[in-house]
Amino acid sequence: MSTGATLLVVCVVYLAVVLAIGAVAYRRTGSGTEEYFLGGRTARTVVLFMALLGTNVTPFVIMGIPGKAYHHGVGMFGLNAAIVALGIPWTFYVIGYPAWKAARRLRAISPAELFAERLGSPAVGVVLFVAFVVYTLPYLVTSVLGVGLAVSTLTADAVSLPVAAALILVVTIGYTALGGMKATMWTNVFQGAVFMGLVLVAFFAVADDMGGLAAATETVRRLAPELLEKGERPVFAPGAWASWGLAISLTVIAFPHMLVRIFAARDATAIKNTCRVYPVALVLLWLPVVMIGVWGAAEIPGLQGQQSDRIFPLMIQLHFGPVMEGLALAGVLAAVMSTIDAQFLTLGSMLGRDVLRRLSPDLSEVREVWWGRLFVLLLAVVTYGVVLWKPASIFDIAAFSFSGYVTLVPTMVAALHWRRTTATGAIASVVVGNAVLLWAMSHPGLEGGLHPVAWGLGAAIVALVVGSWGSRPPPRAVIERALGPG
Amino acid sequence: MSASTPATPRSTAAAQRGLSIALLGMLALHVWPIAGDPAWVLWGWVPWDLAYALLWMLGAAALVLFMTGPAWPDEPTPEPQPPLSPEGGEPS
Numbered sequence: 051m052s053t054g055a056t057l058l059v060v061c062v063v064y065l066a067v068v069l070a071i072g073a074v075a076y077r078r079t080g081s082g083t084e085e086y087f088l089g090g091r092t093a094r095t096v097v098l099f100m101a102l103l104g105t106n107v108t109p110f111v112i113m114g115i116p117g118k119a120y121h122h123g124v125g126m127f128g129l130n131a132a133i134v135a136l137g138i139p140w141t142f143y144v145i146g147y148p149a150w151k152a153a154r155r156l157r158a159i160s161p162a163e164l165f166a167e168r169l170g171s172p173a174v175g176v177v178l179f180v181a182f183v184v185y186t187l188p189y190l191v192t193s194v195l196g197v198g199l200a201v202s203t204l205t206a207d208a209v210s211l212p213v214a215a216a217l218i219l220v221v222t223i224g225y226t227a228l229g230g231m232k233a234t235m236w237t238n239v240f241q242g243a244v245f246m247g248l249v250l251v252a253f254f255a256v257a258d259d260m261g262g263l264a265a266a267t268e269t270v271r272r273l274a275p276e277l278l279e280k281g282e283r284p285v286f287a288p289g290a291w292a293s294w295g296l297a298i299s300l301t302v303i304a305f306p307h308m309l310v311r312i313f314a315a316r317d318a319t320a321i322k323n324t325c326r327v328y329p330v331a332l333v334l335l336w337l338p339v340v341m342i343g344v345w346g347a348a349e350i351p352g353l354q355g356q357q358s359d360r361i362f363p364l365m366i367q368l369h370f371g372p373v374m375e376g377l378a379l380a381g382v383l384a385a386v387m388s389t390i391d392a393q394f395l396t397l398g399s400m401l402g403r404d405v406l407r408r409l410s411p412d413l414s415e416v417r418e419v420w421w422g423r424l425f426v427l428l429l430a431v432v433t434y435g436v437v438l439w440k441p442a443s444i445f446d447i448a449a450f451s452f453s454g455y456v457t458l459v460p461t462m463v464a465a466l467h468w469r470r471t472t473a474t475g476a477i478a479s480v481v482v483g484n485a486v487l488l489w490a491m492s493h494p495g496l497e498g499g500l501h502p503v504a505w506g507l508g509a510a511i512v513a514l515v516v517g518s519w520g521s522r523p524p525p526r527a528v529i530e531r532a533l534g535p536g
Numbered sequence: 537m538s539a540s541t542p543a544t545p546r547s548t549a550a551a552q553r554g555l556s557i558a559l560l561g562m563l564a565l566h567v568w569p570i571a572g573d574p575a576w577v578l579w580g581w582v583p584w585d586l587a588y589a590l591l592w593m594l595g596a597a598a599l600v601l602f603m604t605g606p607a608w609p610d611e612p613t614p615e616p617q618p619p620l621s622p623e624g625g626e627p628s
Contacts, residue, residue, distance in 0.1 A: 124583055124585050124586040125585055127586055127589050128566075128569070128585060128586070128588070128589035128592070131589065131593070132566060132589040132590075132592050132593050132596070133566055135593045135596045135597065135600075136559070136562060136593075136596035136599060136600065139600045139603065139604075140559070140600075140603065143603055143604070143607075143608060147608070151611075151614050152614075154613065154614045154615075154616065155614045155615070155616060155617045156616075156617065157616045263579075263580070263581035264579075264580035264581045266581065267577065267580070267581040267582075267583070278574065278583040278585075279574040279583060279584070279585050280585045288567055288568065291567060292566075292567045295566060295567070317613055318610065318611065318613070322604040322608060323604075325600055325603070325604050326600060326601060326604055328600070329593055329596055329597040329600055330597065332593070333590065333593055337586075337590075340586075527620055528620065531617045531620060534614070
């Protein structure tokens with residue numbers, strides 16, 4: 051069988067399994083919004099963990115991180131993986147769990163709805179909806195772009211980037227629109243197993259093909275020794291290191307598609323168990339992708355800038371035959387689809403809950419779901435347009451997106467822990483935080499050695515406190531309905 | 537996970553204080569890592585900067601176990617609340 055035919059068979063089998071799971075979920079999904087968007091809030095540990103991991107892992111990890119490790123070496127592991135192993139579980143504890151409790155009390159479906167109800171202000175929901183859309187769109191772009199690059203690399207451009215991107219969008223929208231949250235969470239279990247399996251197999255198999263782990267490291271020491279230490283690179287300087295650690299740790303809980311997954315948890319035990327497993331999963335995932343990027347720099351030198359985003363599929367191509375290439379492709383597809391399904395579903399739910407229902411309180415649940423589906427279609431079209439434009443590398447697009455999400459964290463923390471928080475403070479925090487972030491991003495060199503996100507976060511905190519103290523808090527009944535007596 | 541002995545507010549508060557201190561310590565060790573010999577490798581393939589990060593993650597995993605245990609007491613699942621009246625006052 052030719053390489054192209056093998057790739058096609060592996061991918062068709064993978065997509066067929068995903069669609070079959072989606073179809074089964076569709077038959078078991080009721081018609082209400084809570085059932086469609088949150089799967090009836092019944093996710094136990096395994097499904098919740100795999101859904102969160104699957105949603106969290108995108109081509110940023112499988113394509114972007116090897117691409118950066120190709121240029122910057124093993125320091126990329128400490129810069130990203132180490133801090134999130136602590137940061138993500140901690141944010142689940144500080145924000146995720148209180149948000150899950152409040153969402154249960156309020157029967158909130160979307161994050162924006164939760165904070166609008168907590169602060170007694172529909173305007174908060176609209177502002178958060180806009181912010182979530184603005185920062186989720188580039189994140190969607192990184193996912194679809196990653197697939198396009200992987201497919202075009204592995205098929206030697208027989209399947210072009212535009213065709214691959216269109217295909218992935220159509221299939222994902224298909225099963226998401228039909229089966230809702232239940233479909234996306236069930237498929238995420240399968241998809242998470244596929245990409246975790248791929249990364250681990252690729253790691254050991256590439257190392258074995260290079261003569262073993264020690265021989266692979268020795269090859270790097272001989273050809274690109276600077277990649278085996280952090281060195282004096284600006285990206286690893288203490289200020290940039292600390293502020294990027296802050297960004298990547300805080301951003302994950304601010305992804306609306308992650309927070310809404312937590313809302314779907316059946317109980318606190320599922321959330322706690324997920325926290326416990328997360329650090330182990332991150333080691334198993336990030337160590338291989340960083341090392342494959344570093345080994346790739348020794349074996350396939352000369353890739354410039356964004357070209358290194360292709361190093362993972364290039365290494366697969368260099369070391370293996372068509373079956374492994376097909377599996378690699380399935381792994382990347384799995385990582386992408388398990389994220390963009392959640393992103394589409396969450397943004398679709400927010401349009402209905404936080405915008406349309408405010409404008410038309412009599413909107414039926416069935417119509418709300420259909421409007422959500424139409425909005426998802428529109429988002430897919432815009433995403434496709436930006437993918438074809440490809441304004442920056444996967445890592446850089448994701449960095450923009452992550453930074454924006456971080457400016458929303460002060461509002462989340464304060465609304466859940468500080469009863470004096472007001473809608474004015476929350477809106478001021480989002481607006482001022484993002485204005486300062488964009489200013490810092492557009493004035494490189496003026497950030498004082500810090501990543502721009504540090505300035506945006508600081509401004510968001512100040513605006514939140516000043517805005518809250520300068521305005522009246524919501525009535526006590528509104529606060530206690532969300533947070534309980536206090 | 538369910539604790540064999542119920543957590544008291546005092547023991548939970550003490551655990552949360554301990555967690556905060558440990559978190560600060562971990563952050564300091566992340567931002568200002570211990571410098572090692574770049575030529576040193578663990579198991580013949582893990583260079584110092586990578587080994588340090590892996591060791592740090594081991595500490596992080598232990599801290600997460602502590603966080604999800606004594607610092608995070610079990611609570612009953614909250615019940616849905618009735619909607620408020622249009623004036624934002626008592627539940628209707």
